[in-house]
Amino acid sequence: MNKRFKEKIKAAFGERGELWLEQFPETLEVICYKWGLTVEGEPANLSYNYVAYVKDAMNRSLVLKIGIPGYDFSNEIKATKEFQGEGFVKLYNYDEKLGCLLLERLTPGKMLKEVEKDEQIDIYLTVWNRFNRQYSEDLPHIHNWFNALVNPVSNDFVTDEQIETALLYKKEIEESSRGNVHLHGDLHHENILFDEEQGWVAIDPKGVQGDIYYDYISFLFNEINGDLVLLETRLKQITSKQALEEQRLRKAAIALLTVQVIWAVEDGAEEAQEMNEVLAYLMGSV
Known part of the structure; x- marks a missing residue:
């Protein structure tokens, strides 16, 4: 998680964002344990959500997306579910409470x-x-x-x-x-x-x-x-x-x-x- 990403989260979400960043290591550990994931890396262009390249217990290459739980992220989850089908990234799992999505990894x-x-x-x-x-x-x-x-x-x-x-x-x-x-x-x-x-x-x-x-x-x-x-x-x-x-x-x-x-x-x-x-x-x- 780079410095610029942290600054963007603090600017956009204030104290709520700072608290989320403080708790993030523990949140990531909980999610990885829950879904059997191993983090392999992250893209350089993080915006307002954390994204990581991961592998699951079946050795599938996937993408883990974690945001600040709440109204906006819940709507993203709903929309991702609604748009499932041809031409849209596949959703494997999600958790509204933890604010995360597990998605297929598109290659390249x-x-x-x-x-x-x-x-x-x-x-x-x-x-x-x-x-x-x-x-x-x-x-x-x-x-x-x-x-x-x-x-x-x-x-x-x-x-x-x-x-x-x-x-x-x-x-x-x-x-x-x-x-x-x-x-x-x-x-x-x-x-x-x-x-x-x-x-x-x-x-x-x-x-x-x-x-x-x-x-x-x-x-x-x-x-x-x-x-x-x-x-x-x-x-x-x-x-x-x-x-x-x-x-x-x-x-x-x-x-x-x-x-x-x-x-x-x-x-x-x-x-x-x-x-x-x-x-x-x-x-x-x-």
């Missing part, structure tokens, strides 16, 4: 971002279209995310006018929606991996439900690096290939990106400024 596990940009859209949409998009009362509504725009943390990026616009577009999406379905909530280049047996597979759902347009947004903004031409290309291609309303997709993108900028500010993320520049561009395009 190459991320979508490692593929040439002109090939990414078709791979992404192939995975996207495999999802079980049924309605579920067990998953929270993505509209809860927009609570971040009510009395947002003080910042030098998002203006009151931008927040008003985001809430207006959120309302428009809600009023024109054809209904709520399962959403991955975070389907982007790092959450689509290549497996030599299954092809491209999705991992790490947030576990929400809502209008289907919202599930395109994470991919739109990921790996942009300020390239607005690339953003426009993605918007046009997704709209065309999925038969979507372009203006509606832009409005959904503006609404959700405003939330993500506020989150980035709250977490002290360096990307907040770049994200807000993209947001300003999009607002000027509608």
